[in-house]
Amino acid sequence: MANALVFIDNPGAALKKSSLELLTIARSLGETAVAFTGELTDDVAATLGAYGATTVYRPSVEELDNYLVGPKAAYLAAAVAASGATVVLLDNSPEGKEIAGRLGIKLNAGVITDVVGVEADGTAHKSVLAGSYNTTAKATTPVTVLSVKANNVEPAPAGADAAPATVTVEVPAEGLANSARIAARTEKPVSGRPDLSEARIVVAGGRGVDGDFGPLEELADALGAAVGASRAATDAGWIGHDAQVGQTGVTVSPQLYISAGISGAIQQKAGMQTSKVIVAINKDAESPVFEIADYGIVGDLFKVLPQATEEIKKRKG
Numbered sequence: 510m511a512n513a514l515v516f517i518d519n520p521g522a523a524l525k526k527s528s529l530e531l532l533t534i535a536r537s538l539g540e541t542a543v544a545f546t547g548e549l550t551d552d553v554a555a556t557l558g559a560y561g562a563t564t565v566y567r568p569s570v571e572e573l574d575n576y577l578v579g580p581k582a583a584y585l586a587a588a589v590a591a592s593g594a595t596v597v598l599l600d601n602s603p604e605g606k607e608i609a610g611r612l613g614i615k616l617n618a619g620v621i622t623d624v625v626g627v628e629a630d631g632t633a634h635k636s637v638l639a640g641s642y643n644t645t646a647k648a649t650t651p652v653t654v655l656s657v658k659a660n661n662v663e664p665a666p667a668g669a670d671a672a673p674a675t676v677t678v679e680v681p682a683e684g685l686a687n688s689a690r691i692a693a694r695t696e697k698p699v700s701g702r703p704d705l706s707e708a709r710i711v712v713a714g715g716r717g718v719d720g721d722f723g724p725l726e727e728l729a730d731a732l733g734a735a736v737g738a739s740r741a742a743t744d745a746g747w748i749g750h751d752a753q754v755g756q757t758g759v760t761v762s763p764q765l766y767i768s769a770g771i772s773g774a775i776q777q778k779a780g781m782q783t784s785k786v787i788v789a790i791n792k793d794a795e796s797p798v799f800e801i802a803d804y805g806i807v808g809d810l811f812k813v814l815p816q817a818t819e820e821i822k823k824r825k826g
């Protein structure tokens with residue numbers, strides 16, 4: 510019987526770093542199983558084994574990943590029953606959180622979102638009020654559902670290489686009834702930069718970039734970082750909406766968040782305040798962004814960022 514069940518939704522050819530983090534947390538809770546959707550390649554199965562998964566549950570319905578959240582929650586509920594798991598771990602993405610909520614209703618389970626740490630007994634540390642506070646929470650229900658923010662643990666393999674057993678789980682027919690399906694997908698052009706929600710370093714720009722993300726992109730590439738933005742910048746059409754960080758955008762929790770030309774509104778803070786180190790560059794010394802910054806630079810981003818990029822390139826040789 511598994512203690513922890515990790516939901517991994519159609520990872521493609523390789524597992525995402527956030528999935529490896531969930532597996533690392535799951536192992537600290539006890540025996541680990543995975544509820545998987547999509548094609549399970551040999552490489553992915555081997556990685557799941559290397560990270561300590563003993564069993565991989567797969568849905569009876571092909572292409573479950575082509576459905577939206579409802580059928581996935583139904584499948585996950587069936588996988589919890591099959592595995593006997595007491596803790597379910599999901600990504601803290603909007604989809605992950607919605608599945609977590611639906612699963613909580615199905616299982617009458619306590620759901621804790623925005624988790625930034627999990628103790629061995631399932632106690633969760635959760636960031637609340639737009640990331641202003643970290644609280645401790647523990648569900649009192651037999652099953653606990655946790656959606657966990659990325660970049661809060663270092664992924665570590667288990668040091669085992671046993672291949673996990675695979676078990677097919679029947680997806681309840683009612684879970685698929687009247688469910689919308691994804692009819693087509695268009696691949697996003699590859700930027701060569703890390704995924705925003707998973708990146709260890711994020712360089713984000715706001716209205717202050719005045720339409721020119723060039724200096725931010727150069728710094729991001731020197732650091733191997735992702736590029737994010739405030740809503741003012743995405744609404745202006747200077748960068749895609751998928752780059753928006755904040756309450757109505759992506760939640761990030763990188764080791765380093767560099768904020769340039771962003772004033773630090775509460776809705777922006779909601780998406781980045783759990784970053785480990787925040788560096789703010791703003792030409793207004795009174796800008797509220799400096800209240801949450803670990804390091805602040807009062808200056809023009811068009812002067813500061815190129816200097817930083819040049820210095821980093823010099824040091825990297």
Ligand SMILES: Cc1cc2nc3c(=O)[nH]c(=O)nc-3n(C[C@H](O)[C@H](O)[C@H](O)COP(=O)(O)OP(=O)(O)OC[C@H]3O[C@@H](n4cnc5c(N)ncnc54)[C@H](O)[C@@H]3O)c2cc1C
Nearest residue numbers: 715716717739740741755756757770771772776777792810
């Ligand atoms: C329901 C709702 C949801 C929202 N969701 C989000 C969200 O998810 N994410 C989000 O970001 N916002 C969100 N917003 C909008 C939010 O309230 C702010 O309006 C927005 O974050 C402001 O973006 P900004 O900091 O880039 O712009 P501004 O507040 O205009 O700040 C621009 C900053 O750039 C500085 N600056 C200008 N030129 C330079 C320069 N050359 N060098 C250095 N600094 C410079 C200025 O001093 C200023 O501080 C939401 C709002 C609402 C009502």
